[in-house]
């Protein structure tokens with residue numbers, strides 16, 4: 001096994017323990033946030049992601065991507081006005097199927113297409129088995145002072161939080177897995193500052209919180225209460241909590257990922273933010289093209305450009 005492969009394998013093992021990808025709901029939502037805006041470069045990254053997950057499914061013989069329409073719900077007139085004011089914008093039109101009748105207790109609803117959820121845990125576990133069978137698998141940790149030019153540092157939030165990549169905006173998030181009888185499983189519901197993702201057979205993931213100051217891995221009562229409120233609003237009042245988990249989103253600049261060479265050697269692949277399922281495959285392609293063929297990516301994902309602008313501030 002070449003040095004590069006060995007390093008990838010080492011990172012991959014540690015990745016198994018990584019909270020963020022293992023606990024993520026894996027949602028890809030083309031039009032997001034309070035402002036109902038298309039995710040950054042969605043039209044480029046979504047096809048790349050879907051193509052990659054389809055190829056992985058074929059290789060692993062396991063379904064990991066679950067396409068599902070999204071029901072974007074508005075709970076106030078203000079929120080609804082904002083949403084409908086965006087429906088005819090050229091970059092929003094391709095992602096929605098128009099207004100639909102809102103469920104009881106909501107002012108308006110829009111059906112969004114192109115989204116779904118990635119079973120991140122299944123993806124990680126099955127991929128690990130796949131590489132184990134290939135023999136390209138090693139257990140270990142990359143020392144923090146590693147400067148091998150073939151090392152790719154894909155350390156997630158734990159890397160960003162050391163400060164070695166400049167100022168970060170990592171955010172802790174709490175998420176619940178719940179069971180509920182007879183809740184609608186035909187949509188991912190988004191509203192009330194959160195989301196509810198049906199997993200089948202009455203199981204749902206619901207989240208989440210954003211905490212920028214206390215970046216630990218401890219579930220809190222406050223976080224659980226907040227997510228339970230989201231569950232009640234989006235699903236209903238009767239449910240059972242199966243698990244309560246915590247992860248830290250690796251954020252440098254919003255959910256804009258970064259790749260690039262490091263001054264002391266090695267490469268960084270990080271800052272997937274709240275949208276790793278959408279951006280990871282496309283960013284991995286860009287990194288591979290850069291490493292293997294010298295093709296540099298767009299300046300906005302080039303870590304050297306991020307450092308320049310961070311240093312200029």
Ligand SMILES: Cc1cc2nc3c(=O)[nH]c(=O)nc-3n(C[C@H](O)[C@H](O)[C@H](O)COP(=O)(O)OP(=O)(O)OC[C@H]3O[C@@H](n4cnc5c(N)ncnc54)[C@H](O)[C@@H]3O)c2cc1C
Pocket residue numbers: 010011013014015016017018019020021022023024025026027028140141142143144154155156157158159171172173174175207208209246247248249250269270271272273274275276277278
């Ligand atoms: C509550 C919550 C909900 C989320 N929901 C979604 C969602 O619905 N959709 C979505 O797209 N994204 C979601 N995300 C974001 C998503 O989890 C991240 O974008 C993504 O998982 C980041 O992946 P990563 O590989 O960079 O980091 P991680 O998954 O954290 O992996 C980094 C790995 O590097 C390892 N590592 C660190 N240092 C070393 C070292 N020195 N040597 C070896 N290994 C090392 C770590 O142990 C870890 O395994 C959510 C995040 C949270 C917290």
